[in-house]
Amino acid sequence: MIRRVLAAIAIVVVLLVAIPLVLTPLYAIRAIHPVSTLMLADHLTFRPALREWVPLEAIAPVMVHSVLMSEDGQFCRHDGIDWGEMRAVVDAALAGEETRGASTIPMQTVKNLFLWNDRSYLRKVLEAPLAIYFDLLVSKRRIMEIYLNVVEWDTGVYGIGAASQHYFGKPASELSARQAALLAVTLPAPGTRNPANPGPGLDRLARRVERLAEASGDYVGCVRPAETG
Template identity: 45%
Template sequence: MAKRAVKKRTATKKTESRARRCARVFRRWLLRGVFGVAALMVAWIVLYAFVPVPTTIYMLQERARLGGVERDWVAMEDIAPVLARSVVAAEDANFCLHWGFDMSAIRDAIAEGADRGGSTISQQTVKNAFLWHGRSWVRKALEAAITPVMELIWPKRRVLEVYLNIAEFAPGVFGAEAGAQHHFGVAAADLSARQAALMAAVLPNPQQRNASAPSDFVNRRARSIADGAATIRADGRADCFAN
């Protein structure tokens, strides 16, 4: 009996030892996997700091849905500065002042309920360039993790340049150049202040709003955006991306 008890304890210890070794190996490979994914993401962010974003998940989805998309990447120098100011005034007036998250806007969004968004241009750029559209907690967590890394690596002017080239300005129409050509038949560099404000006014809902045939709401919104663009130019909140 005593021998059997000793053998049983020995077998139990061996089983527990193997389980601990397996757990250690699993944790080690899990950590390696996490660090590997993080390293790949950082490399991806660094790459996009220099090269045009070739496509996005949402563009691929729209291409499949519509049978094609309109898109033409242009450098920031080939986008009218008034469009950059209009988009910032419309979407994220404190773009030059925050590090990726506008805490006052987030507090206001929470106070006013779910219908009001608090995402900055930086967050929207991360969502459009690296992630997918949707409201899942996984996507929001990834967005929150990637945004400060992108802000650390990219200058503000690059963040805005990428955003202006991948934002949707009409169904299946992506980027400032394609948007300007689609709505007004001009290059992005030649947009007037009025045209720029109209394009910025459709950004929250390009599937329903039309810059070239604006509703009364879009017209009112564009006038407000034009005033905001002039304001941020005067008070210095456009300095971080100005020529």
């Protein structure tokens, strides 16, 4: 009995590793529009889900910059993992202090595409190397494009296209700096934060992100379109 259980666990782990290894090179192709595991679960259980794929160039730059500065300020400079943040979290845990998240946009992207949402150690063990692999094979602009199109902004509302219409009744290309910042600070707690009707705490966070996005400079260089000519 124990052998069967261990064999089943081994098969699951192998699949959890093999599927991302195969799909990641395919997801680097812009014509492919990946879906998240949450979206698949909604479809399989017949729950309503909204998602409209929006290419990165059709998203207001201030939206891209706001999410980058809010979620992963070192996105353009790391290899999938922010090792400085990771060390700080480990040091805090070893000291018995409350830890904060050190999840980067590549880590969140592979979690959304291939893994699940709970805070299990198995998920974290898988997430880190998958994020490095994903960052190695997929460009930063493409990672950001995928992330913005698969992340959940409200229950059953996936991606910036659906979120922009859901909260503000406009396409993602027309979002203002204020609206972009509010959407960005909603991401850590979708479904419990409302960017269309922010409370004082959410408003303070959004104002901070708005300032960071305005002064982002070289921090967002990797998601800017390449110059031609």
